[in-house]
Amino acid sequence: MWHALRAELVYFRMWLLGGLGIATGVVLLLSVLMRFSSDADGPPSFVVAMFPLIAGMVVSFIAGSYRSEEHRARLLLSGALTPRQLAWVTVLLPACFVGLSVLAVPVILGMATLAAGKFEYSHLPTAGSFALQFWAYAQLGPLGQESSAARRQHRNRAGLVGWAVFAGVILVLAGCQVILRSTQGHLWQVVAIVVAMVVAVVLYQGRTDFTR
Amino acid sequence: MADHRPNAAPAASLSGLTKRFPGFQLGPLDLVLEPGTVLALVGPNGAGKTTTLNCMAGLVVPDEGGTEVFGKPVHSTRTEYRRDIGYVGEENGFFQGWTADRNLKFLAELLPGWSHDRANRYVERFALPLDKPVNKLSRGNKTKLALVAAMAHGPRLLLLDEPTAGLDPVVRSEVLDVLWEITEDGEHAVLYSTHVLSDISRLADELVFLRDGRLVLRTGRDELSEHWRRVSFRLADDDVELTGVVEHRRVRAEHQVITREAELTLQQLTDLGAEAVEVSRMTVDEIAVQILKEGHHVARTES
Numbered sequence: 001m002w003h004a005l006r007a008e009l010v011y012f013r014m015w016l017l018g019g020l021g022i023a024t025g026v027v028l029l030l031s032v033l034m035r036f037s038s039d040a041d042g043p044p045s046f047v048v049a050m051f052p053l054i055a056g057m058v059v060s061f062i063a064g065s066y067r068s069e070e071h072r073a074r075l076l077l078s079g080a081l082t083p084r085q086l087a088w089v090t091v092l093l094p095a096c097f098v099g100l101s102v103l104a105v106p107v108i109l110g111m112a113t114l115a116a117g118k119f120e121y122s123h124l125p126t127a128g129s130f131a132l133q134f135w136a137y138a139q140l141g142p143l144g145q146e147s148s149a150a151r152r153q154h155r156n157r158a159g160l161v162g163w164a165v166f167a168g169v170i171l172v173l174a175g176c177q178v179i180l181r182s183t184q185g186h187l188w189q190v191v192a193i194v195v196a197m198v199v200a201v202v203l204y205q206g207r208t209d210f211t212r
Numbered sequence: 213m214a215d216h217r218p219n220a221a222p223a224a225s226l227s228g229l230t231k232r233f234p235g236f237q238l239g240p241l242d243l244v245l246e247p248g249t250v251l252a253l254v255g256p257n258g259a260g261k262t263t264t265l266n267c268m269a270g271l272v273v274p275d276e277g278g279t280e281v282f283g284k285p286v287h288s289t290r291t292e293y294r295r296d297i298g299y300v301g302e303e304n305g306f307f308q309g310w311t312a313d314r315n316l317k318f319l320a321e322l323l324p325g326w327s328h329d330r331a332n333r334y335v336e337r338f339a340l341p342l343d344k345p346v347n348k349l350s351r352g353n354k355t356k357l358a359l360v361a362a363m364a365h366g367p368r369l370l371l372l373d374e375p376t377a378g379l380d381p382v383v384r385s386e387v388l389d390v391l392w393e394i395t396e397d398g399e400h401a402v403l404y405s406t407h408v409l410s411d412i413s414r415l416a417d418e419l420v421f422l423r424d425g426r427l428v429l430r431t432g433r434d435e436l437s438e439h440w441r442r443v444s445f446r447l448a449d450d451d452v453e454l455t456g457v458v459e460h461r462r463v464r465a466e467h468q469v470i471t472r473e474a475e476l477t478l479q480q481l482t483d484l485g486a487e488a489v490e491v492s493r494m495t496v497d498e499i500a501v502q503i504l505k506e507g508h509h510v511a512r513t514e515s
Contacts, residue, residue: 011307075305079322208273
């Protein structure tokens with residue numbers, strides 16, 4: 001399983017590096033513009049963090065689409081992987097992309113500080129909240145895909161459960177943004193993300209067709 | 213060619229295999245494939261050939277019935293049977309942006325039993341370009357790559373969906389030779405679907421005809437060509453009814469028929485006093501075309 005996950009990460013690494021490169025470019029441009037505008041601080045840290053996090057999320061969507069188009073399940077299931085392991089590869093991939101983009105955030109923050117001359121770090125907790133949000137959105141990709149697949153394969157009950165969880169996760173995310181912008185809220189978001197991952201794995205295991 | 217050792221498990225056995233889609237049902241199919249046999253699945257588009265192969269490879273879960281490969285049940289949650297299977301489908305899931313070589317290296321780490329020597333041997337025989345990305349390979353070269361990937365871990369059962377589609381005649385011949393060699397030891401088996409009917413006479417020991425998801429006919433290749441004949445004759449009576457005839461044409465005074473029961477038809481013609489009777493053999497692919505055209509009729513009479 002880890003071998004397959006590593007291979008997928010290597011395969012899509014240029015997309016991630018490209019996305020992070022674009023994010024860095026945008027942040028630097030923003031920092032330089034703000035430096036020369038009157039009385040402005042550098043861009044707030046949560047704004048800087050948002051760009052690489054969006055890059056990680058978008059790359060996870062692109063990877064999901066490519067893997068589906070390239071029928072990757074056929075290749076991996078011809079080997080020693082079980083559907084459950086393959087499902088975990090599918091749900092861990094977005095987590096890895098967002099995780100790697102989180103690792104890039106301090107580097108980009110440092111570059112933005114250099115470009116802007118000064119920096120506002122007081123918004124870092126908001127950046128953490130953003131990271132959780134984008135991770136959750138990235139995990140909704142596989143969940144939505146499996147819910148659709150269940151409906152397509154006439155596993156209507158499974159499909160309904162999938163879409164109900166999908167909607168539930170979105171409600172939790174919205175609720176946490178509006179009501180619970182605290183540690184407790186973050187905890188609820190993590191729970192929602194883990195539930196989304198587990199349900200996607202369970203739905204994948206229940207597939208009756210692994211050709212797509 | 214078939215392995216008749218009493219304790220040898222069949223290479224594959226399908227029992228009551230059924231898969232339903234809206235407007236289509238495959239099966240129930242019962243089929244046993246012995247080691248050392250090459251079995252061709254023949255049928256028109258939408259006959260259920262690919263679904264049968266996908267069920268056998270564990271990629272599609274049947275609604276009823278099941279499959280065993282060398283005595284091991286095919287089930288999506290198990291992996292034991294997969295070591296015995298090499299599968300070539302229409303799509304094979306390769307990393308399209310990677311070269312053929314890199315894909316093979318990835319599979320070498322993923323598939324237990326992978327032999328680099330074996331892989332290199334097939335790469336050379338098929339003249340597969342290893343340095344090109346998969347998305348830049350022609351359809352034929354993609355098929356070659358899929359064949360190398362399917363055979364390099366030494367599976368005992370090859371499931372091939374249209375394996376010669378898109379191949380040039382030289383490579384096609386090479387592929388058919390390799391498949392033939394694989395089954396020569398009596399321990400390996402090949403089940404393949406094809407539209408290229410000329411492949412059948414070259415490779416298949418047995419033929420299974422599918423139509424609308426149902427098994428129309430299962431027969432040995434030699435047995436098939438034994439009974440089918442093209443017969444021309446002259447007879448005064450225009451409305452003659454002949455046993456076993458699947459096609460009847462009248463060209464001026466001459467009758468031309470295709471029969472799947474040559475002995476009976478010829479006996480009847482003798483009894484009726486037919487003149488200028490000429491009998492010619494038919495090739496296996498010609499017979500296959502007739503069976504597919506007459507699918508329902510053959511199914512009814514054979515049963």
